[in-house]
Amino acid sequence: MSEVGVPFTFIHAADLHLDSPFKGLAKAPAAVRDRLRESTFAALDGLCSLAEREKADFVVLSGDLFDAADRSLRAQLRLQRALGEMTKRGTQVFITHGNHDPESGRQAKLDWPPGVFVFGSSQVDCYAALSRDGGEIIANVYGISYPTRVVSDNLALRFKKREGAPFHIAVLHANVDSNPAHDNYAPCRLDELASSGFDYWALGHVHDRRVLREYPHVVYPGNLQGRSVRETGSKGAYVVEVSGTGVVQLRFQDIADVLWQELPVSIEGMRREQELQDRMLAVLEEARSASGGRATLARIRLVGQGPLHASLLQNGRADEWLEGLRESVHSPEETEDWIWPESLSVRTGSRMQAFEEEGFLGDLARRGSEAANCPDTAKALLEEATEELRRQPKIREWLDGRTDEEREQWIRQALELAVSLLREEEAD
Missing domain, CATH: 3.60.21.10 (Metallo-dependent phosphatases)
Structure with missing residues (x-):
């Protein structure tokens, strides 16, 4: 000193x-x-x-x-x-x-x-x-x-x-x-x-x-x-x-003039879309109130497991939710301390019963979950699955820039989709 x-x-x-x-x-x-x-x-x-x-x-x-x-x-x-x-x-x-x-x-x-x-x-x-x-x-x-x-x-x-x-x-x-x-x-x-x-x-x-x-x-x-x-x-x-x-x-x-926030919203316990809408709007308002009078750009990150998971994975559904949120918040033209939903990411899951099953479905669910929980394995699997796409330099650069969390989520969603499709095939 x-x-x-x-x-x-x-x-x-x-x-x-x-x-x-x-x-x-x-x-x-x-x-x-x-x-x-x-x-x-x-x-x-x-x-x-x-x-x-x-x-x-x-x-x-x-x-x-x-x-x-x-x-x-x-x-x-x-x-x-x-x-x-x-x-x-x-x-x-x-x-x-x-x-x-x-x-x-x-x-x-x-x-x-x-x-x-x-x-x-x-x-x-x-x-x-x-x-x-x-x-x-x-x-x-x-x-x-x-x-x-x-x-x-x-x-x-x-x-x-x-x-x-x-x-x-x-x-x-x-x-x-x-x-x-x-x-x-x-x-x-x-x-x-x-x-x-x-x-x-x-x-x-x-x-x-x-x-x-x-x-x-x-x-x-x-x-x-x-x-x-x-x-x-x-x-x-x-x-x-x-x-x-x-x-x-x-x-x-x-001394930042504009804040960026990632706001997690759990779907645990939710059965109706109205519950999800109310919770997302409440979280956005909480973040706006805590901004100290500054503007905020926010990413809503939907997490947790629950019945709403399947509908959130439907094509275009996340974009519809995002547009609805933007229409529901105060317009940035009307106030200085606005909050603007910049994006909405779906990181939810469903409680698959396949983990407890015997046979191929159970083995697939357990192995997929193990892979998702191991960053090195998740990265290797995705590199193998996207081998053709990776021949394009820009796509390869984008894929290499993904986080461990994103890779884990992709594998979990792929696993859930695979299990769902196999169940439908069995039912037919």
């Missing part, structure tokens, strides 16, 4: 993805599309307000400020203006670029406001962070940007402390311990970061906020604004307070 002497506050944010296109919402109302299109900029405005409210001495932005290497001019101008507002109030800003916005990307020739420091890609640079009144050095901030989109080198090994400051912050866009859920760019190990001598590793790249270690702190703040139903819940930045004795306190601040 460093002996700082002068307490200070900084904000750690990453993965702004300004001007993200939010694809796949062509059927959403214009008010939904417009709100989403503006949401990354609204989150940036929220970051500016947070810096002023907290009287932050400086802000570190750990990569992927832009959504694409060829940054939109709109995004560059909005960022330039926002950073200008921060710096004129006495808050410095330190920036690295990541895999989405590497140095090689096309960018306009714009001047950054005084007090904004952008790390280059040829070496790890070091800048002095000053107290908000500009009086003295409170920290050294180190960083390196990506020269191109794909960086496979361990950039963390290049960081070396320099004398002249009481606290040392390393800013890096990287995958720590090769997290399989994310591209393995700038891979490094947690033990390497912990033994490096730095007081705080301000990381970017992983969109879920995570504190991997304390003293020294190794932190992912997550992204500022969720961009799909895979990025649900609170999104924002960490306010980091460092005391005069070097004690670090983290406080997460949710």
Whole structure:
């Protein structure tokens, strides 16, 4: 723990993805599309307000400020203006670029406001962070940007402390311990970061906020604004307070403009469609009320076992339910805190009696259930079943991107359909 002497506050944010296109919402109302299109900029405005409210001495932005290497001019101008507002109030800003916005990307020739420091890609640079009144050095901030989109080198090994400051912050866009859920760019190990001598590793790249270690702190703040139903819940930045004795306190601040939520609804005990409709609408209203006045996009995930399962699997039935929900909620044109059902997924099951049977049906049910509960077996079965389809690159890429939960559900549904068809054949 460093002996700082002068307490200070900084904000750690990453993965702004300004001007993200939010694809796949062509059927959403214009008010939904417009709100989403503006949401990354609204989150940036929220970051500016947070810096002023907290009287932050400086802000570190750990990569992927832009959504694409060829940054939109709109995004560059909005960022330039926002950073200008921060710096004129006495808050410095330190920036690295990541895999989405590497140095090689096309960018306009714009001047950054005084007090904004952008790390280059040829070496790890070091800048002095000053107290908000500009009086003295409170920290050294180190960083390196990506020269191109794909960086496979361990950039963390290049960081070396320099004398002249009481606290040392390393800013890096990287995958720590090769997290399989994310591209393995700038891979490094947690033990390497912990033994490096730095007081705080301000990381970017992983969109879920995570504190991997304390003293020294190794932190992912997550992204500022969720961009799909895979990025649900609170999104924002960490306010980091460092005391005069070097004690670090983290406080997460949710500043997302639009929330993404996945809302499970169980069909257990339901026998009538009216019960399901009432429950789905109630869950949507609960989520809207809990949004803090913000807009919400929600995926309804139907789960559990019950008599309604068979009807939910009928062709087009899920789409009909989704359309009905959209017609039943408040219109996004009428209120700011709207909730829009983005999609509806059916993950339900039926209580098959075939598990207890002897003979082929029982054996099929038991073996299918065992396969569904083993991710490796489920993946192997699906690869075998889709061998012909996998010859198409785009289809293969889509199939490889499915989760273990999705594979399990496909096998369970295939199993239930097979058992149902065999029973019908026996009856005939």
